[in-house]
Amino acid sequence: MASEDVKATESAVSTIVNLAEEAKLAREGVKAPSYDVLSICKSLVAGGVAGGVSRTAVAPLERLKILLQVQNPHNIKYNGTVQGLKYIWRTEGFRGLFKGNGANCARIVPNSAVKFFSYEQASKGILYLYQQQTGNEDAQLTPLLRLGAGACAGIIAMSATYPMDMARGRLTVQTERSPYQYRGMFHALSSVLREEGPRALYKGWLPSVIGVIPYVGLNFAAYESLKDWLIKSKPFGLVEDSELSVTTRLACGAAAGTVGQTVAYPLDVIRRRMQMVGWNGAASVVAGDGRASLEYTGMIDAFRKTVRHEGFGALYKGLVPNSVKVVPSIAIAFVTYEVVKDILGVEIRISD
Numbered sequence: 001m002a003s004e005d006v007k008a009t010e011s012a013v014s015t016i017v018n019l020a021e022e023a024k025l026a027r028e029g030v031k032a033p034s035y036d037v038l039s040i041c042k043s044l045v046a047g048g049v050a051g052g053v054s055r056t057a058v059a060p061l062e063r064l065k066i067l068l069q070v071q072n073p074h075n076i077k078y079n080g081t082v083q084g085l086k087y088i089w090r091t092e093g094f095r096g097l098f099k100g101n102g103a104n105c106a107r108i109v110p111n112s113a114v115k116f117f118s119y120e121q122a123s124k125g126i127l128y129l130y131q132q133q134t135g136n137e138d139a140q141l142t143p144l145l146r147l148g149a150g151a152c153a154g155i156i157a158m159s160a161t162y163p164m165d166m167a168r169g170r171l172t173v174q175t176e177r178s179p180y181q182y183r184g185m186f187h188a189l190s191s192v193l194r195e196e197g198p199r200a201l202y203k204g205w206l207p208s209v210i211g212v213i214p215y216v217g218l219n220f221a222a223y224e225s226l227k228d229w230l231i232k233s234k235p236f237g238l239v240e241d242s243e244l245s246v247t248t249r250l251a252c253g254a255a256a257g258t259v260g261q262t263v264a265y266p267l268d269v270i271r272r273r274m275q276m277v278g279w280n281g282a283a284s285v286v287a288g289d290g291r292a293s294l295e296y297t298g299m300i301d302a303f304r305k306t307v308r309h310e311g312f313g314a315l316y317k318g319l320v321p322n323s324v325k326v327v328p329s330i331a332i333a334f335v336t337y338e339v340v341k342d343i344l345g346v347e348i349r350i351s352d
Contacts, residue, residue: 069273153220
């Protein structure tokens, strides 16, 4: 995925083959990491497209997950995946299923682009240092090192785009009955900045950072490790000529996404709830019918009040639609990234 070079073996053009071999050597750390501008742009574009396509494909489930996470426990409107989707369709129509998706794509495209690019560069840098330290130029990244590279990439990408995520969360939960309507991403950001101050743009940032480590880190580590194991062991005839099929990559991405989201989910719930704190004229799904939502002073306080008032199970509200959507979402993201990167790479090389 993030560390794959372009597959040029299908081409008979010798220059393409030579460039592919150079890319392979650079990936394996034989040389110090290079920062070719063209390669950087290719990674950014591929990562951005991967994020936008994957999130749009599962937008209805993503919105339902957030609604379940933050809805007022005294005024339950969404009670399960099927009922919740039917309720949205009945009360808001088809467009309601995709509410907030534009803002989500506006956030996820730069987020994914930075994340995939950061992972590639962190992997190259860590591998280079590891090989220098061990004195073994044939050394490969261990699962632990991949975890570190994935975590670094996730934290960098999340921090860079967090205000957009906060605004997207509020846009997603507002309905036609909401007392105050954000008109879009920039209006939401400017309103929060004006009414709640600059610190409000980073509400819930701490649980997000903590959650990034198991979520993004395990995603990358599990995906890359599973892929390498399949290439080396070649079980059930799934691998031909050291290359994985799109279907096999899809399965690897799905398995990686399942591992990451299960471990980090309670932190995602707390993050969403903290993002809603201090919202004057909050959406009715948050405030309820005249019943104010809880205020949290920090991450620990949010955990404590959530468990005390709603039970431990509240930390997993929305897990079912999230589990349904996270598998195809991350799998599509991984495969789209590789496919787009391959297309860009082949076009670039042929044009040279």
